[in-house]
Amino acid sequence: MNAERLVVIGGDAAGMSAASQARRLRSPDELEIVAFERGHFTSYSACGIPYWVGGQVDERDELIARSPEEHRARGIDLRMRTEVVELDVRERRVRSRDLESGAESWTPYDKLVIATGARPVRPELPGIDAAGVHGVQTLDDGQALLDTLRAAPGRRAVVVGAGYIGVEMAEALVNRGYEVTVVNRGAEPMSTLDPDMGRLVHEAMTGMGITMVGDAEVTEIRTGDDGRVRAVVTRDAEFPADVVVLGIGVRPETTLARAAGLPLGDHGGLLTDVAMRVRGPEAGGVVWAGGDCVEVFDLVSGRERHIALGTHANKHGQVIGSNVGGGYATFPGVVGTAVSKVCELEIARTGLREKDADRAGLRYVTATVESTNRAGYYPGAAPMTVKMLAERRTGRLLGVQIVGREGAAKRVDVAAVALTAGMTVERMTALDLGYAPPFSPVWDPVLVAARKAVAAVRATG
């Protein structure tokens, strides 16, 4: 019998996890796998770029989980620097272009995986393309930024955007010895948190010597006669800059899918079923998609969201590879967990913010408590703030946000599991969480928040 052909568009986490898992289940005699990647690298940790730029990771290659050669050695026909420029779902084929030679060709597929990732938001501003202005989405971006830092080791850096990429890049530039200013559209950093929790991040960043500018809209990147960046200009002010990093966020990269007529969601991402197969008749039931180019189902709100995160991309790839390879696996959805770090500050969230709950029509109570990561008497005990949202009447947990020091962020996992299980805050108060003085006060901060949330639920009735 002739082997089926699987075509994979995109050589990073989702695409290559899918290819690898399919290969584990099906031999080359059964399934030919062709993967296209337009860049220079495969299977790398984009999430690690801030730590490479910041100097905690020495070598770019440490971020690469598996090289093109390793993939090829496992029987995947990987075509680097080759961009898929057209997807023809009717004829089940893709047109690709060799970015070195310019040569083009069509490749038919029996099964297709779309893993085209995301593209950074890049506002149309005067000077946005000036030398010294950098995105940090790909390894190539990271290399370019490092080249700038090494060639002209200035003193002042401006980060545009105070989401998780922005705050991680702020830390990286602090570590490189820069005076760092973060310019943010919203009043508080980390818009993935409620503003009262974002305020804590703001205060902590200020305490670390980072200048946080909120409610600021960038109108121009000012350049010098040499074409290099000189300053970031907002409506109200101008911030001198030797280097500028854009951390404004990303959008699903679905240009090919859109042109092919595949249905996209409200956030511009591909829509799939729980097996990660693209919905709708256009895809013919033989197209899967995963990673930063898809929308995911939010188990708490019951809506689709776009979340660009390596851990989801890897799970998607695993699920896709299992299903393409003849097995069965599902990705039931997310609860919206995210953790990040800026210097010594740990930031975490899961579930719904107040505005998410409002938007979903949920009535809720909130409870915010201050506690510590360890028993108060144990050395290194540091403060931690936990905010919890619970549904009125039912007491169902809706979300948790945490800002603190060492040991704060991963505590959010308790809430992530509780959300997945649909627990009430009352049930959470009895959770048997690990206790010993080096690890927790006798009441874990999450339990303290749950107790306060129970009282709030009872008080509102």
Place this chain on the structure above:
Amino acid sequence: MNAERLVVIGGDAAGMSAASQARRLRSPDELEIVAFERGHFTSYSACGIPYWVGGQVDERDELIARSPEEHRARGIDLRMRTEVVELDVRERRVRSRDLESGAESWTPYDKLVIATGARPVRPELPGIDAAGVHGVQTLDDGQALLDTLRAAPGRRAVVVGAGYIGVEMAEALVNRGYEVTVVNRGAEPMSTLDPDMGRLVHEAMTGMGITMVGDAEVTEIRTGDDGRVRAVVTRDAEFPADVVVLGIGVRPETTLARAAGLPLGDHGGLLTDVAMRVRGPEAGGVVWAGGDCVEVFDLVSGRERHIALGTHANKHGQVIGSNVGGGYATFPGVVGTAVSKVCELEIARTGLREKDADRAGLRYVTATVESTNRAGYYPGAAPMTVKMLAERRTGRLLGVQIVGREGAAKRVDVAAVALTAGMTVERMTALDLGYAPPFSPVWDPVLVAARKAVAAVRATG
């Protein structure tokens, strides 16, 4: 109307939490509260004693959450150094003795809380009462040990028992500059883990310079002419010792309850319903019990267990105080979570070990994986071993054990919540746990273990 009288026996975590919570709900006009404590202290963290002995905590009083004076200021009639010597459940009264004066008196109760704690196992061995041999159950014990260490700062310490108190005391004595030998009855330390995981603790302790002696039965404490300890003698060997610490474990202190005819469980602890009220007609429905003197329901095995742990005692007290005060709260049970630390090593467990599952008649698979606490490329990434037990066929999670470095222990909380929710390991593979390079590899170690457990469940059918 005359106030009801609540009598509380025992002034530590469970008893005083119950008294405090009842006081919050009921004024002194409505409820008189009389509490008896035979020792010198109230509401202290016995779990903190190893860190006080080890020098990380400077002052004894840092371990005291609330002093007798503070309790009295809140309207609790607290009688220190007063031991309850008889409980008369028919007449609803207790006989107490002032340990200073020897005076005795009867106190009637309308409601009673028994929070008599646990007593350390103290084997009947020659020399067990010699100077230099110490338990570490109470603040008084801790003070006596510190006095020994300061008065005769020897070089060699022997810890008898390698459970969590034993390993924590080993760390404390290492911190004090002692050469530490831990003598254990079982082959491996931490019998709360399976032996294969205990083996990892053994190896790590050896690497820290602690001598671990397994399969060793202590037959004698050898003393010198001055009556001070000189050595710990086992069947096979003799270990010179300037100081000996007993960390053999504890039993429920239920002498009073037994004499009063209250029913006790297989482990010698009081038995309660979910509201923490003592079962059976003898108690007349007006007796509650909590903390180290009760047995708790294990949600995973469906059996009663005895677990002496401050976090449970505090929860019990909270629940008892709510119910005694006219509210409603329950303690549904435990899943058996415990975390501990010896030097840089973190140790955690929840749910069932292999032998617990065998005993309960459960068929299971195991999966053990090695991973890291952070992304492999992030500074400080350190190894972590996760072992997972899942039920055959159903794939229900049964237990998790973790041994690793920083960030390892509290990961067990994810499994504790999953056990509480009755999750399968397959469902766990999709958990949306926090990911960023400083906190986790892209697949959290718990997820990696769950994936391997899923494969094991499928393979066995």
